[in-house]
Amino acid sequence: MKTALNRRDFLKVSSVAGSGLVLGFYLPSKENEMLVGPAADFSPNAFVKINPSGTVTISVAKSEMGQGVRTSLPMIVAEELDADWTKVRIEQADAHPTKYGSQSTGGSFSVRGSWQMLRQAGATAREMLLSAAAQSWNVQKTSCRAEKGFVVHSSGKKLSYGQLADAAGKLSVPTSVELKENKDFKILGKALPKLDTPEKVNGSAVFGSDVRVKGMLFASIEKCPVFGGKVKSFDAMKAKAVTGVKDVINIENGVAVVANSTYAAFKGRDTLSITWDEGQWAQQTSASIKKLFEDAVKQKGSVENYDGDAEDAFAAAPTKIEAVYEVPFAAHATMEPMNCTADVRNGRCEIWAPTQAPQGAQNEAARILGLPLDKVTVHVTLLGGGFGRRLQSDYVQDAVKVSKAVNAPVQVVWKRQDDMQHDWYRPATYNLMRGGLDKNGSPVAWLHRVAGPSSRGLVVGGSTPPYSIPNFIVDSHIKETGVPIGAWRSVGPSQNGWVVESFIDELAHAAKKDPFEYRRQLLGKSPRLKRALEVAAEKAGWGKALPRGIGRGIAAVEGFGSSIAEVAEVSVDADGTLKIHRIVAAVDCGPVVNPNTVEAQLESAVVYAMSASLKDEITIDKGRVVQSNFHDYSMPMISEMPKVEVHIIPSTEAIGGIGEPGLPPLAPAVCNAIFAATGKRIRRLPIRPEDLKRA
Amino acid sequence: MSSFTLTVNGKKHAVDVDPDTPLLWVLRDSIGLTGTKYGCGSGYCGSCTVHVDGEAIRSCTMAIESLSGKKVTTIEGLSMNFGHPVQQAWIAGDVPQCGYCQSGQIMAAAALLSEKSHPTDEDINASMNLICRCGTYNRIREAVHVASETILKKELGQKGGK
Ligand code: FES
Ligand code: FES
Numbered sequence: 001m002k003t004a005l006n007r008r009d010f011l012k013v014s015s016v017a018g019s020g021l022v023l024g025f026y027l028p029s030k031e032n033e034m035l036v037g038p039a040a041d042f043s044p045n046a047f048v049k050i051n052p053s054g055t056v057t058i059s060v061a062k063s064e065m066g067q068g069v070r071t072s073l074p075m076i077v078a079e080e081l082d083a084d085w086t087k088v089r090i091e092q093a094d095a096h097p098t099k100y101g102s103q104s105t106g107g108s109f110s111v112r113g114s115w116q117m118l119r120q121a122g123a124t125a126r127e128m129l130l131s132a133a134a135q136s137w138n139v140q141k142t143s144c145r146a147e148k149g150f151v152v153h154s155s156g157k158k159l160s161y162g163q164l165a166d167a168a169g170k171l172s173v174p175t176s177v178e179l180k181e182n183k184d185f186k187i188l189g190k191a192l193p194k195l196d197t198p199e200k201v202n203g204s205a206v207f208g209s210d211v212r213v214k215g216m217l218f219a220s221i222e223k224c225p226v227f228g229g230k231v232k233s234f235d236a237m238k239a240k241a242v243t244g245v246k247d248v249i250n251i252e253n254g255v256a257v258v259a260n261s262t263y264a265a266f267k268g269r270d271t272l273s274i275t276w277d278e279g280q281w282a283q284q285t286s287a288s289i290k291k292l293f294e295d296a297v298k299q300k301g302s303v304e305n306y307d308g309d310a311e312d313a314f315a316a317a318p319t320k321i322e323a324v325y326e327v328p329f330a331a332h333a334t335m336e337p338m339n340c341t342a343d344v345r346n347g348r349c350e351i352w353a354p355t356q357a358p359q360g361a362q363n364e365a366a367r368i369l370g371l372p373l374d375k376v377t378v379h380v381t382l383l384g385g386g387f388g389r390r391l392q393s394d395y396v397q398d399a400v401k402v403s404k405a406v407n408a409p410v411q412v413v414w415k416r417q418d419d420m421q422h423d424w425y426r427p428a429t430y431n432l433m434r435g436g437l438d439k440n441g442s443p444v445a446w447l448h449r450v451a452g453p454s455s456r457g458l459v460v461g462g463s464t465p466p467y468s469i470p471n472f473i474v475d476s477h478i479k480e481t482g483v484p485i486g487a488w489r490s491v492g493p494s495q496n497g498w499v500v501e502s503f504i505d506e507l508a509h510a511a512k513k514d515p516f517e518y519r520r521q522l523l524g525k526s527p528r529l530k531r532a533l534e535v536a537a538e539k540a541g542w543g544k545a546l547p548r549g550i551g552r553g554i555a556a557v558e559g560f561g562s563s564i565a566e567v568a569e570v571s572v573d574a575d576g577t578l579k580i581h582r583i584v585a586a587v588d589c590g591p592v593v594n595p596n597t598v599e600a601q602l603e604s605a606v607v608y609a610m611s612a613s614l615k616d617e618i619t620i621d622k623g624r625v626v627q628s629n630f631h632d633y634s635m636p637m638i639s640e641m642p643k644v645e646v647h648i649i650p651s652t653e654a655i656g657g658i659g660e661p662g663l664p665p666l667a668p669a670v671c672n673a674i675f676a677a678t679g680k681r682i683r684r685l686p687i688r689p690e691d692l693k694r695a
Numbered sequence: 696m697s698s699f700t701l702t703v704n705g706k707k708h709a710v711d712v713d714p715d716t717p718l719l720w721v722l723r724d725s726i727g728l729t730g731t732k733y734g735c736g737s738g739y740c741g742s743c744t745v746h747v748d749g750e751a752i753r754s755c756t757m758a759i760e761s762l763s764g765k766k767v768t769t770i771e772g773l774s775m776n777f778g779h780p781v782q783q784a785w786i787a788g789d790v791p792q793c794g795y796c797q798s799g800q801i802m803a804a805a806a807l808l809s810e811k812s813h814p815t816d817e818d819i820n821a822s823m824n825l826i827c828r829c830g831t832y833n834r835i836r837e838a839v840h841v842a843s844e845t846i847l848k849k850e851l852g853q854k855g856g857k
Binding site for chain 2: 064066067197198199200201204206207209210218243261262263264267333335336337385416600603607608629630631635636637638639644
């Protein structure tokens with residue numbers, strides 16, 4: 001199996017052409033003819049190319065960060081094309097302002113956002129191949145059918161797509177085509193291995209930091225540790241004396257040491273002495289941020305969503321429950337630290353970036369350099385994890401600035417410490433929850449007041465409860481803290497899913513009802529989520545006795561077009577050690593493209609959510625992040641893994657996303673299971689042993 | 696700067712670097728073998744795992760000066776054409792997600808299996824203490840067991856053949 005970013009090709013092309021990677025470019029058919037002679041490739045649109053030997057090359061315009069788009073997106077095209085899957089190759093598309101639509105990879109949107117467009121791309125090519133065959137046989141097109149890379153006539157004669165490529169390329173592109181019915185899918189819905197797995201097991205996969213360009217230098221940047229601070233002055237004498245160091249450059253928010261190797265750049269950087277203008281946030285601490293939020297929720301906030309009159313209903317409710325839920329800042333900690341390679345010379349800019357936002361990177365580079373977009377090329381490499389971090393372009397800007405300053409290709413590599421201390425964090429939030437029950441225990445009032453840092457969407461997203469509660473209100477206070485905030489895998493629901501699903505559990509217990517049944521009764525308006533809840537409960541054996549010491553918890557969250565419920569089984573030792581034994585997940589994500597990647601993404605989401613609920617906390621002191629590496633921001637390890645069981649619910653609902661929605665139910669399912677096992681309600685994350693210790 | 700000679704994947708390389716340069720950067724920047732990854736630089740994550748004289752080590756914490764006369768194997772040298780049972784099991788189980796940690800995971804698994812061809816789950820927990828931010832852990836465990844089966848079968852076959 002070979003993919004476009006096969007390393008040998010990558011190196012060959014980038015060194016020979018000098019201008020870098022040309023793979024991934026869609027070549028207009030005229031140009032193709034010039035290149036390969038009369039038997040031309042057939043390329044009816046930006047996504048499909050079939051060459052005379054029958055190889056189908058599909059352009060992938062989304063970024064591969066482990067979620068499997070380099071496989072699932074080609075599957076969609078190949079399905080409508082009726083391609084032979086073994087002949088499918090992929091090319092990673094460079095950034096282009098319009099050709100592929102949005103290339104941003106986030107919001108669990110790649111498959112559902114490209115679904116229609118890619119099906120059309122495949123179907124268009126299929127129709128043209130059918131027409132070409134019908135013409136060459138001089139028969140009715142309706143007597144021909146497409147099958148696994150061939151057009152077959154009712155008489156049994158057939159022509160391969162490769163044989164038809166040249167003729168099909170001469171036809172005009174139809175304006176409308178018919179798409180298959182789901183029941184006729186042959187490739188979609190199959191558990192296929194990912195096309196890029198082989199290159200990831202022999203070291204040949206090219207991530208951003210693996211890019212090598214002739215004559216390139218390496219740079220490491222010391223950034224102002226306080227958010228928003230700037231360089232006041234610096235002494236580069238010692239750094240310049242380090243063997244291999246070529247230059248030291250002020251990029252305003254930091255000082256870059258440029259050298260002939262990564263290690264020399266690191267070493268030079270260690271000798272820098274910099275005086276910072278720390279700016280307005282130098283006194284900020286986690287405690288001062290908490291105080292800010294705590295004070296804010298004493299007042300009404302701006303209303304995000306409501307129904308009925310929650311204040312009145314709460315005042316009148318015979319049973320009242322109040323609680324505060326606290327979520328910390330979280331870092332993305334992608335396995336591959338931020339990095340980017342840029343070559344800014346002669347009025348052009350070429351970038352190799354592990355980015356989720358190729359068009360954003362292109363725009364930023366053009367803006368910084370004052371170049372038109374067509375002078376900025378952005379090649380997208382593999383991403384060693386993304387999780388929302390790589391939607392930002394800060395690390396791309398670094399490379400562009402440094403390359404311009406030294407007039408040579410430069411790879412900027414962030415140390416792990418830089419990556420952890422200069423992230424765009426999942427917001428910390430402070431949630432005042434109030435709930436009122438009527439005399440039967442049914443919720444009649446739900447009040448959720450949240451305080452958090454800007455931006456608003458990341459703080460309030462996913463805060464509206466899916467339950468039928470006659471009176472509810474969500475209001476918010478958004479406060480500036482200086483801490484950069486960004487999309488963190490599953491965004492708003494990552495914290496609000498925990499708050500909502502923990503608090504509804506509190507209400508269920510206050511009502512002395514079974515937490516699964518309680519939810520189920522209230523999900524009349526969300527049948528899809530109700531179904532996920534029921535399937536998760538059934539598969540987990542909800543209600544069946546568990547071994548002593550083990551507690552079971554459930555949670556259900558809707559988001560990204562999918563509905564997911566999870567059941568956790570946990571136990572807690574006398575010393576407060578938590579063990580998660582089993583996670584059962586049920587997901588309705590509509591039609592499934594590749595069950596293999598759906599399962600993998602849910603397993604992945606469980607682990608990512610475990611890190612945020614059991615381990616991770618970014619704290620602030622003197623305006624800077626305290627944590628610096630995996631010793632103080634630790635990750636779940638293989639020894640802590642629960643059994644993870646994934647149940648995909650057959651569904652004809654609209655297609656949903658899968659990279660993120662598995663996260664939000666995990667933390668509440670675990671915390672609700674802890675309550676079931678110990679009677680302790682966890683109201684701050686991460687879960688701390690001292691909050692679990694038996695009294 | 697000093698000159699060092701080391702054998703990587705059976706090939707001798709002479710490099711001119713500072714004696715304290717970690718093996719990781721010698722591999723990636725001096726020799727051009729980028730399959731070995733930088734994840735933390737401090738021995739925590741294992742992304743940089745290679746074999747030195749057959750043993751799994753974290754190359755970000757091993758200075759080049761301590762390596763004279765040793766044989767280094769990286770992911771690129773583990774096998775020809777995906778031939779190692781660990782690589783085959785990784786492909787069969789479709790283990791990698793982003794893939795960034797996987798060179799290290801595979802090298803750690805290969806070293807574990809060469810020491811213990813039939814590891815228990817506890818052995819795996821102890822030896823495979825590498826971070827995977829994508830959370831491929833359950834597939835990793837499964838793949839180590841599958842690779843172990845392959846190795847055992849091979850051994851049995853060889854014994855049977857004698
Ligand atoms: S990079 Fe060596 S252990 Fe993390
Ligand atoms: S596969 Fe991404 S870090 Fe392991």
